[in-house]
């Protein structure tokens with residue numbers, strides 16, 4: 001048994017970038033079966049070539065279809081619905097939600113606003 005104790009475990013890794021690839025490598029080396037999801041097919045292909053035991057899925061995690069497919073293939077079917085019930089706004093966030101906050105902060109009329117933490121989470125952290 002490895003020190004992580006992950007032998008045979010299924011892991012869903014979101015993103016094949018710096019952190020995702022490192023996590024997937026560590027998990028595979030510890031005997032887990034990571035499924036790495038990313039929109040970038042080239043990145044996934046490279047990771048799969050370099051690391052034995054890593055499974056990949058090319059998909060957009062910001063879309064309902066992409067995240068449901070990832071959860072399902074990663075052994076977590078229904079996870080999207082489960083997560084949605086935790087958000088008072090009744091839906092998961094999308095990239096446009098973050099864009100809205102960035103546009104709010106950009107103009108000169110926000111120039112005197114400092115040191116705030118914006119929770120862009122549909123109220124998730126309030127409950």
Ligand SMILES: NC(=O)c1ccc[n+]([C@@H]2O[C@H](COP(=O)([O-])OP(=O)(O)OC[C@H]3O[C@@H](n4cnc5c(N)ncnc54)[C@H](O)[C@@H]3O)[C@@H](O)[C@H]2O)c1
Pocket residue numbers: 014015016017018019020037038039040043059060061062063
């Ligand atoms: N690297 C760090 O030290 C660090 C520290 C703290 C937090 N973070 C955060 O952790 C996250 C990952 O960091 P990273 O360094 O691995 O970033 P990265 O940019 O190397 O990797 C992110 C990956 O996500 C993929 N991606 C983007 N949108 C996607 C989508 N809609 N569906 C599927 N895949 C998508 C990209 O193709 C990319 O491969 C980032 O949000 C980063 O801000 C990173």
